[in-house]
Amino acid sequence: MSISRRDVLRASAAATVLGGVGMPFVARAQSAEFVYKYANNLPDTHPLNVRAREMSAAIKAETQGRVDLQVFPNNQLGSDTDMLSQIRSGGVEFFTLSGLILATLVPAASINGIGFAFPDYDTVWKAMDGDLGAYVRGEITKANLVVMDKIWDNGFRQTTSSSRPINGPEDFKGFKIRVPVSPLWTSMFKAFDASPASINFSEVYSALQTRVVEGQENPLALISTAKLYEVQKYCSMTNHMWDGFWFLANRRAWERLPADLRTIVAKNINAAAVNERVDTAKLNANVREDLTAKGLIFNQPTVAPFRDKLRQAGFYAEWKGKYGEQAWELLEKSVGKLA
Template identity: 65%
Template sequence: MPKLSRRAILATGTAALPLFAISAKPSRAADFTLKLANNSPVTHPQTVRQQEAAERIKKATNGTVDIQVFPNNQLGSDTDMLSQLRTGAIDFFTLSGLILSTLVPVAAINGVGFAFKDYDTVWTAMDGKLGAHVRGEIDKRGLVAMDRIWDNGFRQITSSTRPIKAPEDLKGFKIRVPVSPLWTSMFTALGASPISINFAEVYSALQTKIAEGQENPLTLIQIAKLYEVQRYVSMTSHMWDGFWMLANKRGFTALPPDAQAIIAKELNQSALDERADIAKLNESVATDLKTKGLVFEDVDKPAFRDALKKAGFYADWKKKFGDEAWGILESQVGTLS
């Protein structure tokens, strides 16, 4: 069987031979060398589990498919890598739905404020009808999304000035948010004063009091050492975010069908493994942050949801996402608008 690169397949449209015609032979050089990129550190569960998937895929295909993992933005920024994925320079890429929304607007729907009450609700929706709807929209843009989304965690609010327990505690609160309309509109609706700042500048913004607080998953609060410039952690779980495992559609469908099946199976399995990793990590991170002096606060989550409803936040985003997508979301999480 001749060695065919992904680029050769895309250029010629030539169908590859089945992988398992050689399954009984010794392993040899890969016929398909593919690139998988992410924005997570080398030691992050996402990277670890993706590397494990790559190893399983190589073994299951008798070395025919070799997926090389490039973590920690080695191949560029999220925007750069999304562009490379679309052109075929990268074969696979894990990306937040909130960032993917620049290409697929409905991909941000999982970030609607206070929509998901817990992880059971998240996985029911994202492994079910809501996830299927988003994947369908992704497919229309020339990409393939694997069935299982990876966990990036619930986001929590931190503060250096006061604990945030109820919506009224956010009145006039200067909070750093990512450069995204979904975040800005949510915190504005809650009466806060959101400030859009790139993450690289968050620590200094908190240290100099340009912002009183910020919001991120607990793991990132730990990694970025934000506990050094914050006092309180309010367990709002106001937004959930995940990483879609994306593939260049043209390149992926040009692979032999059995290779596609193996890749999808192993990447989806590693997504489930990563979810379990994050769940365990969240428990240990919370304990660690408490020992570093952060004070954890429980919040009145239904009150936040009611405040967003009264402010018209849900009605506005229903119009932006469309009746179909919003109807699917509410069928999973309950009435919002």
């Protein structure tokens, strides 16, 4: 490549104005062609946001600055229900949302949250990276959203309380528990004769602090990063649901990206999801000791009585009917017979 004397003089003049050697190259660099917002509801320190920032930097580097994916954690741009509306309208371009809340739009998306279905992570990933996950992604696509291939991990959910530990299904009777805005959660805890209240996550801490509800349920990593241990006394390791986050994109915004950029963005998002799974599993495995030191009292209930209670209450039969034979067959293919 030949450089003319005029080019050299132009670069030198720019360097003088900007006050530094090498600055003309910065000055001439174009701003990103695509500045997209990515919103989520998790604290800034959660593994999802740690990996999201890495992912954003990798996308910017690999697209040579053409795509700038800006991360907005901790409900900065609104509640889950607000963000679901915005991802559909294009107010935000990317959003991670629990399938159990996405079910208000895509009913099949909550199937991974069927109570006491998944015994361990091996079973989860076999299902969600396999036929069950593919089925759910197909249903999300029908709702005119773009969804990435890999679901991010939120973890197995545990039950916390300010009033009493949960040792068996009978302890849920009359228990005022916060649940996300999702029919499946409400249905399950009603089957246990509890009193579930649907509250967005951004309001959970204050609801517990003011005793609007006695307890809530979330993975240990989120109980830690959201400091829920400050307003709760007991943590029962119920492992009652596995929950994950689908990485969603507004279809119009996605299709504005040229094909080569879509490939780069999707590759980095899916790679970050796999890394975040490892981080979250480690954090959930190690955080119990830290939460104990902070004063949370742990107990380990037996799972079988909870599953029996759900079966007797008709919970599994009801949701099999709602999801349909195909979806339920794919679930039981991975977890075994439920109903």
